[in-house]
Amino acid sequence: MTPLEEIRHSCSHVLATALLRVFPDAKLDIGPPTDTGFYYDVDLDHKLTAEDLAKIEAEMKKVVEENQQFVRREVPREEAVEIIKKIGQERYKLGRLADIPEGEPISFYQNGEFVDLCAGTHVRYTKQLKAFKLLSIAGAYHRGNEKNKQLQRIYGTAFPTKDELQQYLERLEQAKLRDHRKLGRELKLFHIDDDVGQGLILWTPAGSIIRQELQTFISEELRKQGYSQVFTPHIGKLTLYKTSGHFPYYKESQFSPIFENESLAKAIGENCSCAEAFSRLEAVSEKMRQDINGRVGREVIPADRTKPDDQLLDGFLLKPMNCPHHIKIFASQPHSYRDLPVRLAEFGTVYRWEQSGELNGMTRVRGFTQDDAHLFCTEEQVGQEVLGCLSLVKIVLTTLGMHDYRVRVGLRDPDSNKYTGSAENWDKAEKACREAAKTLGVSFTEEPGEAAFYGPKIDFVVKDVIGREWQLGTVQVDYNLPTRFDLSYIGADNQPHRPVMIHRAPFGSMERFCGVLIEHFAGDFPVWLAPEQIRLVPISDKVADYGHNLLAQLRAAGLRASLDEHSDKLGAKVRRAELEKVPYTLVLGAKEAEAQSVSVRSRAKGDEGVIPFAQYLERVKQEVATRALPEKKKA
C-alpha cells in the first residue's frame, strides 16, 4: 500500500472503531481505501443520518486523540473463526475470511478495543491521521450483487495534511460550479422536462448551436475521409432486430415494442394473453432460425424461440442502434471488392431504456444521437480502416483540447454466453483491435467483458468533473452482423465474400459529448462553439446606430453577435456579458463610432484596448476558421 492508501485505510478502521462505539450492534462488511478517500460498508437497522455522521466523526477524533497503536497479528484459520465470533462480526467477516485462499496468511489488525480481519497495511499510530472528513452515506449491495442485502456505505476522505484535505474539499466545490447540469441551466443550453420524459434532452437554441457546430466539424472530416452521409428512420420492424440479435436479447434495455395493428387485433381476437403475446413477439419462424444459425455456424437462436409463421406477432422497435438500418442500405445493392470500403455515416438518434436511477443530465439519457458510421470492408482492409477511425477520434479530441482520457480495449468475457459469432472470428477481431490500439501512441488497458455483443471495441474514456468515467468515442470490429445478415461482395476471384463491419462514433453521442464538453470548458467555449460569440455594448443610446451597423456587419460575416440595448450602465452590461460567458465584448462609445473602431474586451484577457473594427473582424474570423482553443484566463 502507498502511504496515502495506508492513511485512508487506517481512517476506515478508525471509522469502524467510532461507529461501533456509537452503534454497538453494527455488523461490518469491508472498508477499503479508494482513489479519493475511503468507505466502510455496514449493516445496521438504524438509518444513518447526517447528524449521525457528525457524531461518528467526533468519536473518530477521540480515537485519534487516544493515539491507539495498530497491531498486526497472524493467526491460523481456526483461530480466525474464533476471533470473529468473539467480536460478534460473523455475519460478513466469516464470508470474507472464506475468500482468503488456503496458504495465504490470515491477519488481524487491532487498534484500541477494535479488531478487524485485514491484510493491512496501516499507519502505526492513530495520531498519524491528521486530516479526514466523513462525506456521505449511500446504499451499496453486499459484494456488489443486487440480489444481496443492501448495506449502508459511509464515505469519507483523508489526506496527509489539513491543507491537502482543504484543497480537496475546495476542488469538490469548484467541480460543482462546472457541473454540466448547473451550467446547462444557467447558460440555457438544454432542458429536460418532466412532461416530455426522464432522460430525454430538449436542445435549446444556444445548445443547438454547439451541437450543430460539432456536427459541421465532424462532417468536414468525414468528407475528407471518403464517407457517405445517409439518413434513416427512428424505428424499424422487429424482424430486423431479431435478425441482428438486438431483440429480444436486450429487451430489458429497450423501449417496449410498438405493436403492428393488424397483428395485434388478430392476437386479441384469439384471446391471446399478454404473456402469450410477448412470447409471440419474441419468437421467430423456423426458417429464420435455421438461416441465421446456419450462417453463424452455431446456435444463436435456440429452438424454443420458434413458433409457426401464423402465430408470429409483428411490430416496430424504436431503434436501439443504427447498424441494422445501415446494413440494409449496404445490402440494397450488389458490391464489388473495388467499391470497398463503403463508409455510411449518420447522426442517428437511438433510444435505450436506462433504469431510472442511472439517468444523469446529458451524460446518461434514454434518447441520444450518435455520430455513427458503419464501414464495410474486406478482411485485408480492417487494420487500415480501424486506424482511420482511431485517427478521427484523435482529431476530435485534439481539436477540443481534451488530452485527459484513457483508452480501453474491450474484449469478450470468456465465461459469458451473451456474445454472438464464432470464437475464430472473435479472435481475429480482438487481434485487430489490439494491434490498432498499439499504434495509437497512448497506453491502453485490455478489459475482458467490455466488448459489444457482436464484437470487441476500442473505447476512449474521459472523466467528468467529479471523477466519474464516461465512454465517448468508440471503434468496434464486427465479424458477426455481416454473417447474420448474410452480407457479401464479389471478390477479384468472381466469388462472393463476407465483408467485415466496423462501427465507430468519435463523439459517441452528441448528448454525452456535449455534457462532458460543457464541464471540460467550464462553459467557456472556444469562439467557434460559443452560442454567442460577440456582445456589442454601446455606452449610451447615442451610439445605438453604430451598434446596429456593426451588428449587421458581424452577422453578414456569419458571426453570432447581439447588441445590449438595456439602459444599464457600462459596468452592468460588461458584468452580464462575463456571466453569460460571451468570448468577446465590444464596447462602443462616441470615440469608437467616430473612428470606426471598437474597444475589445476578451473573456481571456479583459480590456485589450481600442482597435479598428475591420482589424477585429479579421481576427475573430480567423479564430473561428481555425477552431482555435480558448486562451487561458488571466488569474
Add this chain to the structure above:
RNA sequence: GCCCAGAUAGCUCAGUUGGCAGAGCACGUCCUUGGUAAGGACGAGGUCGCCGGUUCAAAUCCGGUUCUGGGCUCCA
C-alpha cells in the same frame, strides 16, 4: 430497479409550535445617458411537485405518487 436525502416565484434560497406566502437576483415600466464585473424608483410574478388523509385551520403533520440529487446495480 435498490438505499438515503430532497422538491416553496424563471434562478438561489428563507419560512419558528399547524394560524393571511417571503428575500435577493432575473423580468417589465419609468427616471438616469454612462468608459470595462451590479445606478435608482415602482411593478408584475406562487394551487408551496402531484393525489389523498388528519384538523376549525396544512407549505408545515401522516400515507401514496412523480421527479431531482448522492451512491449501488446496469450501460448491447
